[in-house]
Amino acid sequence: MTEQTKYLLDESKLPKAWYNINADLPVPPAPVLHPGTLEPVTPDFLSVLFPMSLILQEISTERYIEIPEPVREIYKLWRPTPFIRARRLELALDTPAHIYFKYEGASPVGSHKPNTAVAQAFYNKQEGTKALTTETGAGQWGSALSMACNFFDMDLEVYMVKESYYQKPYRRMMIESYGAQVFASPSNRTQFGRALLDEDPDAPGSLGIAISEAVEAAATSGGTKKYSLGSVLNHVLMHQTVIGLETLQQFEMAGEYPDVIIGCAGGGSNFAGFAFPFVHQNLTEGKTTQVIAAEPAASPSLTKGVYTFDYGDAARMAPIVKMHTLGHSFIPPSIHAGGLRYHGMAPQVSALVDAGYVEARAVKQLDTFKAALTFLRSEGIIPAPESSHAIKVAIDEALQAKESGERKVIAFNLSGHGHFDMTAYDAYLHGELEDYEYPAEAVAEALHQLPQAMAV
Ligand SMILES: *Cc1c(COP(=O)(O)O)cnc(C)c1O
Numbered sequence: 001m002t003e004q005t006k007y008l009l010d011e012s013k014l015p016k017a018w019y020n021i022n023a024d025l026p027v028p029p030a031p032v033l034h035p036g037t038l039e040p041v042t043p044d045f046l047s048v049l050f051p052m053s054l055i056l057q058e059i060s061t062e063r064y065i066e067i068p069e070p071v072r073e074i075y076k077l078w079r080p081t082p083f084i085r086a087r088r089l090e091l092a093l094d095t096p097a098h099i100y101f102k103y104e105g106a107s108p109v110g111s112h113k114p115n116t117a118v119a120q121a122f123y124n125k126q127e128g129t130k131a132l133t134t135e136t137g138a139g140q141w142g143s144a145l146s147m148a149c150n151f152f153d154m155d156l157e158v159y160m161v162k163e164s165y166y167q168k169p170y171r172r173m174m175i176e177s178y179g180a181q182v183f184a185s186p187s188n189r190t191q192f193g194r195a196l197l198d199e200d201p202d203a204p205g206s207l208g209i210a211i212s213e214a215v216e217a218a219a220t221s222g223g224t225k226k227y228s229l230g231s232v233l234n235h236v237l238m239h240q241t242v243i244g245l246e247t248l249q250q251f252e253m254a255g256e257y258p259d260v261i262i263g264c265a266g267g268g269s270n271f272a273g274f275a276f277p278f279v280h281q282n283l284t285e286g287k288t289t290q291v292i293a294a295e296p297a298a299s300p301s302l303t304k305g306v307y308t309f310d311y312g313d314a315a316r317m318a319p320i321v322k323m324h325t326l327g328h329s330f331i332p333p334s335i336h337a338g339g340l341r342y343h344g345m346a347p348q349v350s351a352l353v354d355a356g357y358v359e360a361r362a363v364k365q366l367d368t369f370k371a372a373l374t375f376l377r378s379e380g381i382i383p384a385p386e387s388s389h390a391i392k393v394a395i396d397e398a399l400q401a402k403e404s405g406e407r408k409v410i411a412f413n414l415s416g417h418g419h420f421d422m423t424a425y426d427a428y429l430h431g432e433l434e435d436y437e438y439p440a441e442a443v444a445e446a447l448h449q450l451p452q453a454m455a456v
Pocket residue numbers: 110111112113140141230231232264265266267268269270271339340384386387415416417
């Protein structure tokens with residue numbers, strides 16, 4: 001029993017419902033505001049961008065929401081995902097701690113992102129949406145949504161941050177292989193993109209800018225296209241809870257319960273998907289698991305940002321939400337964990353950090369790659385640079401347990417593999433990778449541009 005390494009659930013154990021933390025949040029949710037009027041948004045405004053079923057999920061306070069059968073059928077292509085005891089890593093660290101990880105890199109595109117992409121494509125298809133628009137940073141989200149749109153026979157336009165479009169061409173090729181169109185952002189297809197290119201034809205782009213372009217493309221399509229976001233929103237976080245719901249069952253198989261759980265946080269979706277079912281246990285079952293969100297020191301919205309109302313995108317077209325933010329005009333340094341380069345953080349994660357239910361830690365780039373190598377040389381899997389932030393914190397916790405002699409149970413979410421990130425590993429191995437200092441001045445400047453009515 002104690003020798004077991006992998007805990008695999010059979011398909012019949014795939015969760016039948018997602019967990020909605022809005023039912024249990026200890027703090028009331030802040031209103032979502034219209035980017036023009038700064039008044040609470042109406043479903044009418046949101047329905048330009050999203051199908052009604054997803055808008056209703058966004059504001060729902062029902063604890064469990066049934067996963068539609070066609071979505072579960074597609075989940076079965078790779079779910080339930082493995083839960084693995086990292087015994088060789090424990091040995092390498094010589095720690096009495098038990099280290100487990102949930103492996104979301106097992107999905108066809110190599111990350112957790114299809115968990116929501118498939119659901120969003122399904123609900124759009126059901127309501128007659130003909131095409132979706134979206135943004136992608138390094139390409140993880142674009143590849144997940146292009147696979148999902150292909151399954152539901154829908155067109156997809158992807159605005160890909162220009163820097164990645166040229167530097168990480170394999171994700172772009174993958175998106176095109178699934179049948180979607182990809183445009184380098186800023187592009188000349190939108191008014192916002194054209195204005196930026198007029199100013200600087202070589203503008204490298206950012207996630208906030210690509211979101212603005214995708215939102216504009218949907219909003220000006222005369223109702224034929226809707227917009228899809230891969231993180232941050234409540235419904236996205238909820239779709240990801242299949243991760244934690246499976247993990248709870250797998251911990252039961254292992255006969256243990258975690259003392260510490262860790263996820264990396266960019267917009268907050270894989271972290272929330274893994275952690276919220278455990279936060280639920282903390283809030284309602286008297287459990288006391290420590291819950292840690294790991295973020296990059298170069299883009300530290302949770303540890304250095306302000307908890308206030310801010311726009312979701314650079315062009316101030318997306319709704320305003322209350323979140324930990326570095327300012328919507330802030331463009332984070334070019335760290336290799338592209339999926340963690342966002343100015344804000346999901347409102348639900350932000351609220352839980354603000355109220356002390358979730359802890360946040362910032363991790364430096366060189367330390368994450370060092371942790372990634374320790375992990376891959378013991379467990380074999382090459383982790384995504386994003387996921388390596390969680391690994392770094394897990395290793396820190398395991399080493400601390402070694403010092404104190406505690407037999408702690410530590411679990412982290414391995415949100416994806418790093419097979420498309422080998423140039424980053426190459427740079428690290430050849431000593432060409434650097435740490436970025438926290439860009440305090442750029443953040444201070446961006447924080448001056450918070451929505452007027454809400455400025456703190
Ligand atoms: C996109 C991505 C992330 C960051 O997004 P979240 O919404 O914070 O989960 C983390 N890991 C991987 C592998 C990703 O692709």
